[in-house]
Amino acid sequence: MTIQPADFDLAAGLLQWGKAMLSVISIFLGVALVAAVTASGKKGLFTVLDGLIRTVRDFASLSPRRVLAISRLTFKEAVRRKALLVFVVFAVLFMFASWFLTGESHRPGAQMKVYVTFVLTAVSWLVLPVMLLLSCWGLPEDIRLRSLHTVVTKPVRRNEVVLGRILGFSAVGTLILVVMSVTGFVWVQRQVSDETDLTCRVPVYGELSFLDRLGVPTEKGVNVGDIIETRSFIEGGTNATAIWKFPIASQPDELRLESRFEAFRTWKGDMEQTLRVQFSLVNEATGLKVPLPNTVNIAEFSTNEVIVNKTLTYKDNITGKDVTVDVYQDLTTDGTLQIHVQCLDRNQYLGMSQGDFFIRLADRSFATGYFKAVAGIWLLIMLVVILSVTASCFVKGPVASLLVFSLIIIGQFFHPFMAKILNENPEEKLKGGGTFESIYRLVRHMNETTALPEGFLTNTIKAVDGALVNCLWLVQHIIPDLSTFKMAPYVASGFDIPWNGSMLPAIVITLGYVIPCLLIGYFSLSLRELEAK
């Protein structure tokens, strides 16, 4: 798990949203115009214009009362069709879960992780399929049984039908989620013997850089032979140093530094002896370096905590006198505190990645983190409901279910793959060109670095590949990145869910789908004959 999420760039997100919306609307309008003009000539232009005016009018005169009436109906429908039977499955799961999940040999933190992961996974796996099926089948059933005829022959706009359905199913999903998550919360608290295991740490992560054994700045530390290099190592007893730069936003009386480093021993030594580590606070501007009074013995595979007081006293090497400094005034430059980490044991290595060392702010209650993760599931349910209702406006229940299920799978797992194809990751630049260029190279036995011959064919191939990439770009931006909604690992690992890195993008993604889906649903219902034979 990445504990260091990138901050969400709201402005860039909105810009991308705007571009994707514009692209879809342009394509839709273009197709509509061509179809209308082909079918009816000049009159087609007026038909499209009339349709646009009607759309604006329908959205302007949207009635909250009618929307509410349809959502109430949807809620009643789901309840009376026994959707709430899902609670029975949930209850059965929880009656026997502790038999299988409790392992006495586990450490308390790991046990808590198992419980929290189980609860949040069970809740989302039960609620999501139920909501997907309910909202994919609702409208098509209404159309099949012609109940919708009695609604649309009243002064009800099609957008009110779509919005009412979305809100109704959302209310059902919310009810199920609230009951399940509260039950799950109580269950976790009852399972965990020690309340202190239920933590919700608020970390402040820093930027990590290294000095090598000679004290020269370097990008990475030493690789001790890992194929997948998650941690870089610094060599003990040398000048090798890991340098963290932490942003300091508040000035508490004491700073809690929490670390979880990995040791790599080149000689056995005393296995009972932990590695000794020296932390130093450095003012980059003045060059003042204040080592923490005591070296720290780092225990492997467990969390180590160091408390740094606001004022520190150290012995000046030149004068030999004790000097007292203030951490925030004397050691902080431009709101950044630099901490150097060195391993003192010769020929032993200390491994670390960015998330292994952080300043721990005041903890939040476990309930805060837990219900933030529940909010993540709720946002995902909303998104699934929005997509399902939209799909059900133009295809029948089974097809809509399949369509939304595919979107969920692609959204959950295939975004990195699409980014790779689109060459968005500079570290994984694809060679050999696009689809048609690759086929051409295969047929002509050309390797991926050989330049293509100049000419019409190459230009055509590149143009077609370019168009395909644009289509893929559109698909990538249309299908939501659902990995953003996965917040349970934070809580299970005892961390708070970051607002800017996780909650905000999930909220923005969900909201971003409301308007386009409402438009698609509206046009799908408006342009089709509900009574078509």
Add this chain to the structure above:
Amino acid sequence: MSNETEAVIQIRNLSKVYRDFWGRKKVQALKSLSLDIHKGEVFGLLGPNGSGKTTTMKLLLGLLFATEGEIKILGKPASDVSKNERIGYLPEESYLYRFLNAEETLDFYGRLFDIPAAERRKRTDDLIKMVDLDHARRRQLKEYSKGMTRRIGLAQALINNPDLVLLDEPTSGLDPLGTRDMKNLIRKLRDEGKTVVMCSHLLADVQDICDRIAILHAGELKVLGSVEELLKKENSTQILTSKLSPEAVNDVKAVLEKHNATIESIDHPTSSLEDLFHRTVERSIERPGERFVPSGEPKNEPAEETAEAEST
């Protein structure tokens, strides 16, 4: 009666072609239909199955789109949703939400018209009583008989006190008593100045209540006019008198022959089976256990004995 100056529905050259998925023509359901329906009249759309009457109804409601032609309802095009504010629609079969009960059904449709809560409750109560479903107001519609479903369907069509009521086969599935109530209700709607458009296979019902009719066949308009004018036999005369003696009948015959009139039949007129049915049920309610003799007074023997006598 009909007001010739105000057309509530105007249909001009209306055509509808049903196409398959590939856009190929499957069937032409309507061919260049043009007609006006005026305010305050009860208008009947007649025709055999597949003649296009239900298609016309659905085109009026915007459930289907016209291939050609123009429709104006209450001065607005069929695609304008706001026209539905003043329309009540009873579909051919009751497609209501079966998981709702009668009260909830009317409340739901009332909400769709933005009717305030107090008014909605009042109308719900009144309509439930009007369609005689007070005893079943809390039962889900899935437990209703076909007749009950038709009646709650009618109630939902009237929840907004509409100016124009479209009824698709309003009497289908109703027993004779229900049919009579429905016909009385349609007459009442007409008396209140509302326009009623209905399509039905039951010609006797249409004849009873419609002011004007249109007969469609294979999507084409074949006959349009007032029921009275269309059914009047201009070359015959009917005189209805009290019962005549054989001598009196002979005298009448002689007079008629003197005027060169041809007598087609002389007989006792019969009442309709519907009348007989209603009178029988009403008497049965008034005097339970007695057998009803249509021509006169009830027999004074118990019903069981009568049945026994008949079987021997």
